[in-house]
Amino acid sequence: MRNNxxxxxxxxxxxxxxxxxxxxxxxxxxxxxxAPGAAAPMFSPGILDGDTLYVSGQIGQNLKTKxxxxxxxxxxxxxxxxxxxxxxxxxxxxxxxxxxxxYLTDMDLFPRMNAVYSKVFxxxxxxxxxxxxTKLANAKAHIEITVTARK
Numbered sequence: 310m311r312n313n314x315x316x317x318x319x320x321x322x323x324x325x326x327x328x329x330x331x332x333x334x335x336x337x338x339x340x341x342x343x344a345p346g347a348a349a350p351m352f353s354p355g356i357l358d359g360d361t362l363y364v365s366g367q368i369g370q371n372l373k374t375k376x377x378x379x380x381x382x383x384x385x386x387x388x389x390x391x392x393x394x395x396x397x398x399x400x401x402x403x404x405x406x407x408x409x410x411x412y413l414t415d416m417d418l419f420p421r422m423n424a425v426y427s428k429v430f431x432x433x434x435x436x437x438x439x440x441x442x443t444k445l446a447n448a449k450a451h452i453e454i455t456v457t458a459r460k
Contacts, residue, residue, distance in 0.1 A: 405458040
């Protein structure tokens with residue numbers, strides 16, 4: 310019986326591949342739209358696959374001016390605010406986040422990052438990885454954060 314059901318499901322997927330693709334949805338909030346005449350980004354801000362939202366790495370760049378704040382704590386907050394916009398567009402909040410990956414260009418900034426982070430993520434906090442990197446794609450950025458959230 311189980312083999313018959315598996316074969317039936319596999320056959321349905323082969324005949325109708327849109328069943329698989331339909332589960333994946335790009336989350337692209339209007340705040341992330343490129344300026345008129347600017348090239349579209351080479352990534353999606355978020356991908357919703359079923360009940361799981363995968364948020365691309367975000368930096369503390371102001372979405373309108375593209376400036377990165379001079380003060381590190383403001384950069385961290387802006388990064389988290391940008392993530393919050395994507396979460397909201399995907400029908401979620403920071404309460405739905407289950408995993409966080411943080412990339413810092415200077416691990417000495419960890420305590421300062423953690424002070425801002427702990428105001429956004431309440432207990433029980435999501436799993437987290439923090440990694441020191443030599444630089445990020447935007448040379449002015451000191452932090453990049455990506456999250457995974459689940460409804």
